[in-house]
Structures are given as C-alpha cells and as structure tokens.
Amino acid sequence: MKAVVLFSGGLDSTVLACRLIADGAEVNLLSIDYGQRHARELEYGEAVAKRLKLHRESLSLPELGNLLQGSSLTDRTVDLPEGHYEEESMKATVVPNRNMILLALAGGYALSSGFETVAYAAHAGDHTIYPDCRPEFADAMEKALGLADWSSLTLHRPFVDLAKADLVALGKELGAPLEMTWSCYAGREKHCGKCGTCVERKEAFELAKVADPTEYED
Ligand SMILES: [Zn+2]
Numbered sequence: 001m002k003a004v005v006l007f008s009g010g011l012d013s014t015v016l017a018c019r020l021i022a023d024g025a026e027v028n029l030l031s032i033d034y035g036q037r038h039a040r041e042l043e044y045g046e047a048v049a050k051r052l053k054l055h056r057e058s059l060s061l062p063e064l065g066n067l068l069q070g071s072s073l074t075d076r077t078v079d080l081p082e083g084h085y086e087e088e089s090m091k092a093t094v095v096p097n098r099n100m101i102l103l104a105l106a107g108g109y110a111l112s113s114g115f116e117t118v119a120y121a122a123h124a125g126d127h128t129i130y131p132d133c134r135p136e137f138a139d140a141m142e143k144a145l146g147l148a149d150w151s152s153l154t155l156h157r158p159f160v161d162l163a164k165a166d167l168v169a170l171g172k173e174l175g176a177p178l179e180m181t182w183s184c185y186a187g188r189e190k191h192c193g194k195c196g197t198c199v200e201r202k203e204a205f206e207l208a209k210v211a212d213p214t215e216y217e218d
Pocket residue numbers: 183184185186191192193194195196197198199
C-alpha cells in the first residue's frame with residue numbers, strides 16, 4: 001500500500017503512521033497549518049517525521065482559519081473549553097467541515113504522487129464530538145474520493161472502532177515515539193492538562209496502563 005497519512009503531529013496520527021510502516025506500507029505524511037490555535041503540533045510533527053524517517057509535506061494555509069470561524073481552535077474570540085470530551089461544551093472545538101477540507105487536500109496530493117490511499121486516524125472516541133470522524137462520514141468521503149479521479153483512491157481509517165487507550169497500547173507495542181507527540185489545543189509551552197484533548201490523552205495512558213511521558217503544566 002502507498003498511503004498519504006493526514007498527519008497532525010498528534011498521538012493518533014503518529015500511531016497510524018507506525019501501524020502502516022509495520023504493515024509494510026510506503027508512507028508519506030501531510031501536515032496542514034489551517035490556522036489552528038495549536039500550530040505547535042506542526043513542529044512536533046516535523047520532529048516525529050524525522051524520527052520515523054518519513055517524507056513529510058507541510059502545507060501552510062493559516063488563512064483558512066479566517067473562513068472557519070466559531071470554533072475555539074481557529075477563532076481566538078472563542079474560549080477553549082476545559083474538561084472531558086463527553087461534555088457538551090467541547091462542541092466549541094469542532095472546526096466546521098475540517099476533515100472534508102483536509103482529506104480533499106490529502107486526496108489531491110495522493111493522486112498526484114501515484115499513491116492509492118489516504119489514511120486518517122479518526123477513532124471511536126472522536127465520534128461523540130466530531131461529526132466528521134463518524135464512520136458514515138468516512139464511508140461517504142471514500143466514495144467521493146473514489147470518484148474524484150479516473151484512478152481509484154481509497155480512504156483508510158483503521159482506528160475508527162478503537163478507543164484512544166487502544167491507540168496508546170498499540171503505539172507502545174509498535175515502538176511509536178509517543179513522547180514526541182503533541183495533543184494540547186491550548187498550544188502553550190507544555191500540555192495544559194485541562195483541555196479536552198489533554199484530559200483524553202491522560203485518561204488514555206491511564207486506561208492503557210502505559211506510563212505517560214507527557215509534561216503537563218502544574
Ligand atoms: Zn491541553
């Protein structure tokens with residue numbers, strides 16, 4: 001398999017890249033600056049790509065954030081909620097139509113590189129908050145990508161039924177550099193430990209019984 005991995009520099013997409021490498025796939029990474037508050041993840045992604053010795057394309061579209069307002073991730077006037085993903089307040093972190101936009105860009109890159117697959121790391125824990133991580137969305141997106149060109153393109157999403165803790169366990173098993181990944185939406189010097197994705201990350205390491213290498217703010 002030749003796959004373009006939509007790669008944020010976070011834990012999930014790092015484990016996905018390691019899974020595909022272990023399966024013998026040829027992998028290129030695509031990281032996109034869409035004006036996210038936590039653009040720090042891109043620096044982490046660069047370091048992870050080097051560690052994994054993978055080619056990483058970095059696309060800089062920070063002005064995209066101007067079109068995707070109303071989300072606390074792209075709109076500085078919306079406060080970043082703290083707490084657990086099961087809370088209604090976390091919906092403020094939904095970026096309008098993010099995955100369709102990012103997957104469409106990855107699809108173009110895959111087609112032009114002669115790659116037949118786009119892969120993204122949506123997992124079961126994402127579905128409650130992010131509509132574009134639902135299996136139904138992925139199915140529909142795969143159909144559209146398959147029709148976008150004369151050559152076929154598939155959408156690989158092997159984690160869609162796995163929990164975040166399963167990804168931590170898998171990452172550990174695969175020797176993924178989990179300590180080099182960035183999750184926090186606040187995007188400060190260290191992980192804040194309080195935003196939805198920090199809470200989820202901490203909980204996943206605990207549930208997987210893997211020592212959490214992350215440095216959190218006090
Ligand atoms: Zn955080």
